[in-house]
Amino acid sequence: QVQLVESGGGVVQPGRSLRLSCAASGFTFSSYGMQWVRQAPGKGLEWVAIIWYDGTYKYYADSVKGRFTISRDNSKDTLSLQMNSLRAEDTAVYYCAKNRRLGGGTSPLDYWGQGTVVTVSS
Amino acid sequence: DIVMTQSPDSLTVSLGERATINCKSSQSVLFSSNNKDYLAWYQHKPGQPPKLLIYWASTRESGVPDRFSGSGSGTDFTLTISSLQAEDVALYYCQQYYNIPLTFGGGTKVEIK
Numbered sequence: 001q002v003q004l005v006e007s008g009g010g011v012v013q014p015g016r017s018l019r020l021s022c023a024a025s026g027f028t029f030s031s032y033g034m035q036w037v038r039q040a041p042g043k044g045l046e047w048v049a050i051i052w053y054d055g056t057y058k059y060y061a062d063s064v065k066g067r068f069t070i071s072r073d074n075s076k077d078t079l080s081l082q083m084n085s086l087r088a089e090d091t092a093v094y095y096c097a098k099n100r101r102l103g104g105g106t107s108p109l110d111y112w113g114q115g116t117v118v119t120v121s122s
Numbered sequence: 123d124i125v126m127t128q129s130p131d132s133l134t135v136s137l138g139e140r141a142t143i144n145c146k147s148s149q150s151v152l153f154s155s156n157n158k159d160y161l162a163w164y165q166h167k168p169g170q171p172p173k174l175l176i177y178w179a180s181t182r183e184s185g186v187p188d189r190f191s192g193s194g195s196g197t198d199f200t201l202t203i204s205s206l207q208a209e210d211v212a213l214y215y216c217q218q219y220y221n222i223p224l225t226f227g228g229g230t231k232v233e234i235k
Contacts, residue, residue: 044213044215044226044227044228044229045164045166045215045217045226047217047223047224047226059223061223062123062223097172100174100177106219106222106224108174108217109162109164109172109174110174110183112171112172112173114170115171
């Protein structure tokens with residue numbers, strides 16, 4: 001069955017960096033786009049970034065553009081999110097999620113990981 | 123950016139009664155070339171990841187009970203739970219995937235009366 005397992009969360013000081021990873025299994029990872037979605041404490045869901053199945057296209061929310069980088073290694077079935085210049089408002093549970101649609105483009109998300117907690121605090 | 127506005131913020135419904143959640147987009151999410159609305163609904167329970175319920179505005183995801191249904195087109199959409207069950211207590215979000223950035227509604231909390 002499809003499994004997405006995030007790792008890399010933790011407590012980090014403002015201005016520092018953190019790298020999240022998402023290990024995928026149970027499906028042909030290289031055939032599906034992937035996304036990151038976050039939920040800040042007491043807030044709703046916020047879309048963060050999307051990457052095409054082959055890594056050719058990457059798009060970001062304005063709130064993270066220029067600071068976060070989404071990437072993937074299709075040889076290792078792994079999705080990553082490099083987060084630089086972290087701010088208090090980046091504190092959230094970060095979910096990796098799989099596109100329902102095969103190939104490129106936007107899509108609803110049919111499988112989600114359990115999430116990893118990122119806390120930005122001094 | 124397309125702004126998604128959900129109403130109400132919260133909803134209290136008796137077991138077995140109907141629950142209706144509305145979602146309005148600031149611009150149409152209907153793609154004319156395939157006549158599909160790029161609108162999804164998710165259920166989110168505390169401590170769990172969100173679960174896809176509905177996509178293309180009205181297509182139920184596999185395994186989702188048929189008491190959940192989606193309707194609407196263009197800019198106005200509705201998620202209906204026809205007969206509320208205890209396990210349906212959750213937050214519900216609409217999301218448009220018509221444009222990047224993909225955007226979610228603010229969420230609607232459904233509780234039992």
